[in-house]
Amino acid sequence: MQDRNHLARVKATHQVEVIENGLIDIPMLQILQSDGTLHPGASAPPLSQDVAVKILHTMQYIRILDERMIAAQRQGRISFYLACTGEEAAAVGSVAALSDQDMIMSQYREQGALAYRGYSTAQFMNQMFSNQLDPNKGRQMPIHYGDKALNFMTISSPLATQIPQAAGYAYGQKMAGNDAITICYFGEGAASEGDFHAGLNMAAVLNCPVVFFCRNNGYAISTPAEEQFAGDGIASRGIGYGIKTIRVDGNDVLAVYAATQEARRIAVEQRCPVLIEAMSYRLAAHSTSDDPSGYRSRDEEDKWRAKDPVARMIHWLDSQGWFDESQNSKWLEQSRQEVLAALKEAEKVPVNPIEDIVEDVYDSVPWHLSAQLEQLKSHIKKYPEVYPKTSGRVK
Amino acid sequence: MQDRNHLARVKATHQVEVIENGLIDIPMLQILQSDGTLHPGASAPPLSQDVAVKILHTMQYIRILDERMIAAQRQGRISFYLACTGEEAAAVGSVAALSDQDMIMSQYREQGALAYRGYSTAQFMNQMFSNQLDPNKGRQMPIHYGDKALNFMTISSPLATQIPQAAGYAYGQKMAGNDAITICYFGEGAASEGDFHAGLNMAAVLNCPVVFFCRNNGYAISTPAEEQFAGDGIASRGIGYGIKTIRVDGNDVLAVYAATQEARRIAVEQRCPVLIEAMSYRLAAHSTSDDPSGYRSRDEEDKWRAKDPVARMIHWLDSQGWFDESQNSKWLEQSRQEVLAALKEAEKVPVNPIEDIVEDVYDSVPWHLSAQLEQLKSHIKKYPEVYPKTSGRVK
Amino acid sequence: MARMNLLQAVNNALTIAMEQDERVMVFGEDVGHFGGVFRATSHLQEKFGKPRCFNTPLTEQGIIGFANGLAAQGAVPVAEIQFGDYIFPAFDQIVNETAKFRYRSGGQFSCGTLTIRTPYGGGIAGGHYHSQSPEAFFAHCPGLKIVIPRDPYQAKGLLLASIRDDNPVLFMEPKRLYRASVADVPEDDFELPLGKADLVQEGRDITLVGWGAQVEILQKAAQMSLQDGISCEVIDLRSILPWDRLMVAESVMKTGRLLINHEAPLTGGFASEIAAAIQEQCFLYLEAPIARVCGLDTPYPLAHEKEYMPDEYKTYEAIKRTMTY
Amino acid sequence: MARMNLLQAVNNALTIAMEQDERVMVFGEDVGHFGGVFRATSHLQEKFGKPRCFNTPLTEQGIIGFANGLAAQGAVPVAEIQFGDYIFPAFDQIVNETAKFRYRSGGQFSCGTLTIRTPYGGGIAGGHYHSQSPEAFFAHCPGLKIVIPRDPYQAKGLLLASIRDDNPVLFMEPKRLYRASVADVPEDDFELPLGKADLVQEGRDITLVGWGAQVEILQKAAQMSLQDGISCEVIDLRSILPWDRLMVAESVMKTGRLLINHEAPLTGGFASEIAAAIQEQCFLYLEAPIARVCGLDTPYPLAHEKEYMPDEYKTYEAIKRTMTY
């Protein structure tokens, strides 16, 4: 057995030194200025026109989807929705820097990542209407998307549970010998959970190729960041775990792209985790169940509205000669129509037949669940008017 | 409502900066050299002869207790024991710097702190023999001490649970308006638990006057520190939480004393947590159930044996003219006799009568537990030979 | 008397508790300035100051760990877990710590002053992470009390009793009744007893036992049964741990039949404990098997929520089956 | 055939599983080089390399979270929780994640390949943090399987089946039998079925049901009863979830009497589910109330461990009470 020395790297001092601010500054990467020009000294990451336009379109699409679905919720057509307004750059810019083989494990405010991967409007709608076309079979509340074909893990409500899972998933990818990594999104609020600590520490010790992507948007529902932690954001914790860390302006899609590209490169080449903290602001209400006017000022929101990531990207595309105002307007209008049409379509699709209620609890339906289903079916047959969603199809 | 800005202190950069080693060095405080002289530039904390001798005696006493109880376990007289050999300075030096009103919440390897507070040999023995004189009523395995009169919280086996509890306890002390604080001990292994993260973060945000004292002794049972975390020990995490942090040589009792004194001062005056990481080595086996020869070398152990904190302290006392070899030998012999005598005494004391089995589940015994007790008593009466510990006293 | 919904009753009880005992502190995710996502803690921070009513970081294990320490120190914590579905990260702190604190220390230290409030239950289109009824997970843990009110009056009286009881109490609030259930509630301080069930409705033929929002379901089913000439006795258990076996047993000795209803899945739900205990105690009185009308043994579904729920129709059918056994 | 104790049988099963499927990975606290605190994973790191058998940091919620992700990826994780008493920090990952992964994703993703091994139970002077029997906490959670072997032969066959079953399995090992129970075990690969109980001993008068280390207690009590002319049928449930109701019901229809024994506290223990289900299914066959011989409703005590345990004497007395009801 080789001798170990856990003090090998520790230096000595002979006065009581209280380390109050033991970090070197963790600066925030910014590339784009609000007017679409680059910061002095900054250079844009290598982006083709196609990719750049796809990024913009995805951000714009999500904003349309968010607006439309909030309205649909107000009209009582869906039960719940959760928008990412103001934060579109974080999810879209990051996923654009990944390979399609990379697994996405998200919190819930990353619909941009899913849209970028190719999730169709119809798919979004089927999930939100819990209808029988949803591959998740309508089992979860709206916005809990999941699509194996797109390597997008089904979302789970309990916060931060996906963080140690992402470490494990990435370990599995490494063992399987492919170059894919996992990206794991979460909020600065979720980073207070014990699972965050477990996940980051395990990923560091077990050398898991995972990019932890924290969206620090200043709030966890009503709780402001200053009541969530006392340190220098989430980035400072990465250092404590011995994880390479990048802080980025989450409203600057070029910066997010560049940071994620570098993080992915490191994760793949060095087989290790990387932490990204994207600084942004949740311009939206937490969800359709929330009203932020109870805990923050209009003024504060307006300051952030001025940092709109979509407008910033438009300015840049324009400066590249890649933006056509009228074409874009047409595209926006098309997208609105598409969303509206898909919504109406999905609304009409029924939920799964009742047999589905006992499926997927186990790999096959065990005898006791078959018995429960049979009892339920004969009950529904007796009271068809009480269970209108399924009674018409009970055999 | 006042505007908030969670980016107020963030600086910008325009190149992707991956922070790999974002910490300023967290140096380790050392005051005493192995030969008992002070490090150049170091000064000893203000210690009276009485306190200095009490510290030495407590460290020596614990070593005697540990030796004796390991032997007792081998002889089958107690079921389990856990020694702190090599780490005596950490618990004793730290508790000596506290007020008796301060609450101690420990992991399990801090018997030195308890002894320093005045826990008697008889009390140690009563706990370890689970007899009816143990104020914890013999309900837990040996070494799970607890004594309200000495402000020493009863130890709990599940690791790290005491960490958020210490934050809460300290918050209560602050609200009660007294100047007492809480000290919370734990190992570097326990610091991987989610409760560690929760406890430190909450203490930082809610300004709890608690000293978190991590004993980094290189191992968690067989798991070496390098398989426990990848960062710069536990101290580096304190920085991430915005907690003032001190690293100290855990085998240097003067350094531990000085560090804790300063930590306590800060906690009381600034109403905030402080983290101390004491670097040491678990010279003992993890417990009497463990055999370290399966996972580390003799050689490695020997290197650490040379850093014995007790010998170091003796050298220093000697240099102060406060150490009398022959008196000390006499004292050691006395202590050995005392331990031996108390052991024999405690062994003879019976366990609590059977009525005790249903006490303290609730504030008073509910009807269903009374009924279960009655049934149990009549059963014991029927089979007195099967339950020899209690049957003689069943009425 | 004032008209209050269940949320207002909870808020009113918290206000009174904080007024009367300055050691009472209320905390959890978003409970501070905002008053909680359901607004159960509205205005408490305003009235009693931030040190006594505050937001915590987002960590349930931390909230309960912190609360355990605070209780052991002598304060009176009322900790909120935002949804019952999110109580599981705190399971270790509750089951291994809260519940065993007093026992392991021989009564030297305890978490007796702790109350944990959490909304639970389905019927709000919440799917399996906003609908669970986790009472049975805790009912297997000696040292805890578990209390569930069925309406605003019960909520106020039971919550005040829970906060003042010298044992840790898990207080579960039926969230689908938060605004739906409105009743006259005394404005003054009052307590209702823990560990005692409440006889909601007398009857001769069968005893129906439930708690929380399901009591209403039992009452509806009892009403339906009346038309068949079946007279149901309805008992609200109120306390799941310790539970009032005496009242249930006495009722069953009278009626000879028992039905238990809960939203949680059948297997290992608390109905099983009631059935097991009552079949033992009332063996010679039972004229039919004890019936359990519960959730299916699946995660709580979204699209099929209505089908999943142990509603009045399923209950009514089970009553008839039991009567004609 | 080889003589093996229960630990060796577990080690042997793990070795075979790792040999046959390179996706199998074994990890947990101290399971690597050291081979686990009980040495159940001895030599696995040596044989299969560190990437496939490794120590984790000390975090149960992390171990299971990591394992869930690894399983979803397609690997076959066998995660160890060092003591059953320390599984509660992972409760959320198990109950909200492992168990619901497949359901919530409509079968797109699952943790089906996961096996969680953990030693459980008392009788080793471990007090309340090294003696708990937490099976009932998990038995209320659809989506999990729970398996408990009673001897080395069962341990090997059931563990191999658990690892290969496409559902998450909580595999609980009776630690007081680890070295105490020695038996002939086939050296080859073999599996025993999950979800099926095992008829240990036929009898006419009363059915005794238990699992794990308590099966031996039932056999001793059956032996004692023989002298009174009472013929006991002994069933080892083996799988707690889903459980073999059919075999138990058939036996009770024959004997007319049922006794269930477990170490965990009475209230809300799994015996309550068995009693509730069987009184329903076998109502007209029962000649006496179903008896439960279980731990007391207290934390697991140390000094009074012997008194606490549902031993053969208590079981024997309950058999007689049931026979003479």
Ligand SMILES: Cc1ncc(C[n+]2csc(CCOP(=O)(O)OP(=O)(O)O)c2C)c(N)n1
């Ligand atoms: C374990 C758990 N606790 C509480 C909640 C309720 N909840 C849902 S979102 C949320 C705030 C999350 O904030 P953050 O992580 O910052 O993400 P953001 O909403 O800002 O994107 C809370 C408390 C939950 N879903 N899971």
Ligand SMILES: Cc1ncc(C[n+]2csc(CCOP(=O)(O)OP(=O)(O)O)c2C)c(N)n1
């Ligand atoms: C929650 C929990 N998990 C596992 C254990 C088993 N266990 C007891 S001590 C120990 C190692 C602790 O190491 P460390 O915290 O470094 O303290 P040290 O023993 O080195 O003083 C382990 C894994 C436990 N007691 N509690």
Ligand SMILES: [Mg+2]
């Ligand atoms: Mg946030």
Ligand SMILES: [Mg+2]
């Ligand atoms: Mg250690």
